Amino acid sequence: MKFLIVFVALFALALAAPVDDVTILRSESDVGPESFKYAFETSDGSAADAVGQLNNVGTEQEAISVKGSYRFIADDGVTYEVTYIADENGFQPQGAHLPVAPEA
Numbered sequence: 001m002k003f004l005i006v007f008v009a010l011f012a013l014a015l016a017a018p019v020d021d022v023t024i025l026r027s028e029s030d031v032g033p034e035s036f037k038y039a040f041e042t043s044d045g046s047a048a049d050a051v052g053q054l055n056n057v058g059t060e061q062e063a064i065s066v067k068g069s070y071r072f073i074a075d076d077g078v079t080y081e082v083t084y085i086a087d088e089n090g091f092q093p094q095g096a097h098l099p100v101a102p103e104a
Contacts, residue, residue: 022046045073063088
């Protein structure tokens with residue numbers, strides 16, 4: 001549930017950003033009671049996709065797991081892309097621009 005709240009907040013922030021004549025090139029979604037998937041791409045180079053699945057349905061260990069990615073072109077002209085997994089172990093992003101924790 002925490003991930004869903006964070007995800008919705010980030011999505012709302014992205015929608016609230018000032019945009020000049022950006023059009024949606026592709027938008028797909030499929031939402032079910034125990035899974036979802038979506039993908040979109042806009043004319044400014046932004047894109048996102050995710051697939052989520054409810055695991056251990058009906059048990060105390062019930063949790064959603066999500067795999068996805070998003071990309072955008074920053075004001076400096078650089079394209080940033082993040083792939084992630086979000087599950088019972090938390091949000092685990094990966095991207096060339098993100099710092100990597102030192103190995104223990």
